Amino acid sequence: MTYFDAASSAPPHPVAREAFLAAWEEGWADPARLHREGRRARLLLDAAREGTADLLGCRPDELSFTTSGTRALHTGIAGSLxxxxxxxxxxxxxxxxxxxxxxxxEAHRAAGGTAAEVAPDRTGRTAVADWSTALTPDTALAVLQSANHEVGTEQPVEEVAEVCGTAGVPLLVDAAQSVPWGPVAGRWSLLAASAHKWGGPGGVGLLAVRKGTRFAPxxxxxxxxxGRAPGFPSLPAVVAAAASLRAVRADADTEAARLGELVRLVRERVERxxxxxxxxxxxxxxxxxVVTFSCLYxxxxxxxDGLGREGFSVSSGSSCTSSTLTPSHVLRAMGVxxxxxxxxxxPRSTTAAEVERFLTAVPRVVAAVRDRLAGPGGGAAEAGVSAAWARHPGAPETGASDAGPAELxxxxxxxxxxxxxxxxxxxIPVIELAKALPGLPVGSVVRVxxxxxxxxLDIPAWCEMRGQEYLGEEPLAGAGPAGSAYRVRRSR
Amino acid sequence: MTYFDAASSAPPHPVAREAFLAAWEEGWADPARLHREGRRARLLLDAAREGTADLLGCRPDELSFTTSGTRALHTGIAGSLxxxxxxxxxxxxxxxxxxxxxxxxEAHRAAGGTAAEVAPDRTGRTAVADWSTALTPDTALAVLQSANHEVGTEQPVEEVAEVCGTAGVPLLVDAAQSVPWGPVAGRWSLLAASAHKWGGPGGVGLLAVRKGTRFAPxxxxxxxxxGRAPGFPSLPAVVAAAASLRAVRADADTEAARLGELVRLVRERVERxxxxxxxxxxxxxxxxxVVTFSCLYxxxxxxxDGLGREGFSVSSGSSCTSSTLTPSHVLRAMGVxxxxxxxxxxPRSTTAAEVERFLTAVPRVVAAVRDRLAGPGGGAAEAGVSAAWARHPGAPETGASDAGPAELxxxxxxxxxxxxxxxxxxxIPVIELAKALPGLPVGSVVRVxxxxxxxxLDIPAWCEMRGQEYLGEEPLAGAGPAGSAYRVRRSR
Structure with missing residues (x-):
């Protein structure tokens, strides 16, 4: 099995296990106690705090260990607000x-507050100018990730921190995905991260609150x-988190260059x-x-499932996965x-050979899934959609592959x-559209x-990818909250 | 070193380490993911939940793993309210x-709610009748520990759960101290516990919410x-918690009998x-x-510190420890x-020989501390207080040892x-009182x-222990929030 889901949770770093075991013997007592075992635990905790603060670029007394990245975000947001x-x-x-x-x-809105969103462009990146405009005088807190967890896009955190600083609004940076690669530059006020994203153990998050930031636990x-993380700590986990962050940072630059090259290869080859x-x-x-792609039909x-059978563990932001009924909010916001x-x-250990194996498997798996969906009884195969790909893998996208059914x-x-x-x-809705449209004369409209x-999300995206004209959406009475009619004109 | 602070945090059980390491390899992925690593983690989580629910006497779908006992209590209380x-x-x-x-x-009060307390008797135990009286129709939740963490007193949880059930009020039981010894009987609605109290790892709490209990995360x-414990779980810790609870429960009865005998011995010998x-x-x-005692002067x-030098790690609810400025609220509520x-x-491994060593050390350490406090320059020794103990260890408490300074x-x-x-x-205030009173004629009053x-707390307690009459307390202007004058009459 090849695990390609490090952005969800990284395989544990060997240093984390070693540090954990050492602290297991020394660090099980309550660090708030005065006895020998308590003081020993306290020393471990203090050392972990100093080391981690150093790697984040903050002071030890600005850093709290929380029980997860989610907790760090929840507490950071609620405390700032x-x-x-x-x-x-x-x-x-x-x-x-x-x-x-x-x-x-959402919780803040439910409690009577307001919340506004800064939209990204189609690459997932937000614009500094949009932050500037959105920072009204009553803004209590701004939150921006250092890099996106689903599509990998970096945000202009340093510049946004400047704009926030000028406006007198604290900026909380969710640095969960980037902290393994380096500190977050700039005048951020709060920072959150999560140890299991860098090969540390689960159950450890980081919340840094810079001095001078207003905060009410x-x-x-x-x-x-x-006061920012109530409850007895998992000290061995904290120690393991600190040690493994130091370890991954030690060769972050070379590893980033190496993996960056592999990611570039995936981008190119999948597209081609x-x-x-x-x-x-x-x-x-x-x-x-991180590299992300979406496949029509x-x-x-x-x-x-198909990639799993080929030995690869990946994740998906599609709505058609069993754990969710709506597509990823990230892809939705990007409009892709x-x-x-x-x-x-x-993950850090990934080899070029593993990536090559993956790149060989992907076209085969995608084609197989498309063939299955286009099976007998009105599948895309009848419309020539899937069959065209099978015949011409890598063929440029032309109208030729859109040849419609004979009767139309x-x-x-x-x-x-x-x-x-x-x-x-x-x-299926997009497949049905793709089957119907090419059989109609240019200028015809399909109402899905x-x-x-x-x-x-996907019907407009299909139109853009296929060079067809998306006319818009009308609500459809009696068809549930997501029920709509989407109109598309064949323009070529 | 002999560690006698298991109620604060128990030394880790060997089974916890083994289970942790096994799950470290298998359980680092996100159990919410569909890939092989995620499903493997999910299996571990499900098994831990089933095993633990079984030991608590609830259904697996009623049990959430939180990140600490404190979190379980905070979430249980806030969610019920x-x-x-x-x-x-x-x-x-x-x-x-x-x-x-x-x-x-306190947080609930600050948010506009009300909170009332049921007082214990001098043994620390609350009366079922008091709960009955206190359960007004607008009571949203009742909280009672199964046993006290500082003095070891068990509460009538089963009976209080009945009374609550009749009143239609859910009862949350804080079972942190008793869960290692057995399940909590009765019709409780919520239950909280903490793994590091039974030799499991830090970072794992339990929150059970029985079906039919109103709860809003x-x-x-x-x-x-x-929805009761946001954030990525520490799955190896959860697995270790489950395995170690099963292990400690396996011989809980024999171990309880053995330790209970040692505790009985401590109670008798210290008192004597x-x-x-x-x-x-x-x-x-x-x-x-658990056994707890307090020593005058x-x-x-x-x-x-003195017991630490003799090789024993214990804890204290005194105000005169560096981490706190007020005495334990438990002792205060008990009026002792x-x-x-x-x-x-x-802890479970404690031997009779260790307890014997401790019992030999305690009188020596207490006498040394008293001698130090009563040192030159107006210490208790001048009043004959400490000297009397040094001369007559174990002597019955009589007026003789209260012989006062010659001038009085x-x-x-x-x-x-x-x-x-x-x-x-x-x-010191009690020492000063003890020095002054015996030198005065019977009927005299000392105003401290x-x-x-x-x-x-301690001046009335001293009066009761010494058979003197406590007349009461008057606020003292300009002497801070705790500034008071305490009046005591020599009655013998």
Missing amino acids: AGRRRVGRRLLVSAVEHSAVLHAA PEPHDEREA EVPDCQVVGHPELRLPH ADGEALL LSEGNVRVSL AGAAEAAEVEVDALGRRCP LADDAAAR | AGRRRVGRRLLVSAVEHSAVLHAA PEPHDEREA EVPDCQVVGHPELRLPH ADGEALL LSEGNVRVSL AGAAEAAEVEVDALGRRCP LADDAAAR
Whole structure:
């Protein structure tokens, strides 16, 4: 098995295990106690704090160990909002933050506050000018990730921190994905990270709150960790987190260059060798280890399953995976295709041979999934969609592969046709559209009825990829919250 | 070193280490992911949940793994209060709960709710009738520990759960100290516990919420652990917690009997061999491994230090330890002596020989601390207090050892004398009282001025122990929040 899901959780670093075991013997007592075992635990905790603060670029007394990155974000956001309640109750976040941030924003709205989002461009990157505009005087806190966890795009954190500093608004940086690669530059006020993202153990997050930042611990009072992380700590885990961060930082530059090269290769080859595939995320300003692409006419769960059978563990932001019914909010905010989405995130040990094996498997797996979806009884194969890919892997996208069914090919005048995909999950609505449109004369309109939330994202994305004209969406009465009619005109 | 602070954190059980290491290899991936590594982690998590639920006497889907016992309590309380907000906003807790519960009650008050306390008797035990009376119709939640963490007293949890059930109020049981010894009987609605109390790792708490209990997760939305514990789990720690709980339960009965016998021995011997010492907590209805006593004219930190030099790690609820300025709220609620407080909590491996060594050391250490406090320049030795103990260890408490300084012994008529102990920390105010009173004629009154919060507890406790009459306390203007005058009449 080759594990390519490091952005979800990295395989543990060997140093983490060693440090954990050493601290297991020495660090099980309560560091708040005065006895020998307690003082010994305290020494370990203090050393871990100093070492980690150094690697983050903050002071030890600014750093609290939380029990997860999610907790660090929740506490950082709630504590900042409480501390600056008099200034205002507006929270500003990018639309591509981790769900932990967006859920904290929801909770803040539910508690009577307001929350606004800064939208990214199609690469997933937000613009400094947009932050500048959005920083109203009543903004209590801004939150921006250093780099996106799904598509790898880096954010202009240093510049946004400057803009926030000028506006007098603290900036919380979610550095979960980038901290293994280096410290976050600039005048950020708060920073959150998560140890299991760098090969440390689960159960350890970091929350740094720079001196001078207004902060009111949101939980019931507790003396540990400056009141920012109540409860008895997992000290061996904290020690393991600190030791492994130091270890991964030691060769971060060489490893980043090496993995960056492999990621570049994946981007190029997938784009070239998988037809109707969209590689997403910024091409240069990106994490070294993450690459994401989406494939028309394929569903994410089937791709994960197919790649799994080939020995690769990856993840997907598609809505058509069993754990979720809506597509990734990141892809949605970027306005890119979500169907057939695959995120590849390379752990540090990844070899070129493993990546080569993966690149050989991907076109085969995608084609197999497409063939299955296009099976007998009205599948895409009838429309020539899947068959065309199978015949011409890597062929340039032309109208030729869009040759429609015989019974429609003879129509000469523009028509309006309705395709009913109600009750059908992604990627079926797009497949039905792709089957219907090429058979109609240029200028004809297909009206796709769909109630899968992914259609809202994937039908416009399909139009853009295929050079067809997306006319818009109308709500469809009685078809549920996501029920809509999407109109597409054949323009070539 | 002999570690007698298991109630604070138990030394890790060997099974915990083994289970942790096994899960370290298998359980580092995200159990929410669909790939092989994720599914493997999920299997471990499910197995840990089933095994632990079985040991708690609840269903697996009622049990969430939190990141600490404190988190389990905070979430359990906040979630219950939010879920029953329409019923009322009154929280009812015993006055001897863990500080995590009392801090949650403070937070609830600060948020506009109300919180009431059920007082214990002098053994630390609350009465079922008091719960019955206190359960008003607007009570949203009741919280009661299964056994007290400082003095070991068991609470009538099963009966209180019945009373709560009848009143329609959910009962949250803090079972942190008792769960290693067995399940909590009765109709409780929620239960919290903490793995490092039974020899499991830090970073794992348990929160059980029985079906039918109203509960609204208080944090931002998160899909993990039924929304009750956001953030990436420390799966190896969870697995280690489950395995070690099973291991400690396997011989809990024999170990409880063995340690219970050692604790009984400590109670008897300390009471007999340390003069002016009060063993606190219920004599029979108690945890098998915890015993607590307080020593007049001694300060907790010095005792901890002295016992530490003799090789024993214990803890103290005295105010005169460096981490706190107020005496333990548990001792305060019980109305027992807090000065010179020592809690001994035996880990499972404790031998009779270790306890014997401890019992030999205690009288020596207490006498040394008392001698130091009574040193040259007005110490208790001048009043014959410490000297008397040194001469007659184990002597029955009589007026003889209270022989006062020569200059006062001759006074024949009752007088009122003022002793100024302002600015002096515990146990000095009590020492000053003990020096002054015996030198005055019977019927005389000593007025002790003190601003150490412990005096409020320890002066009445001294009176009761010495058979003197406590007349009461008057606030003292300009002497800070704890500044008071305490009046004591010599009655024998």
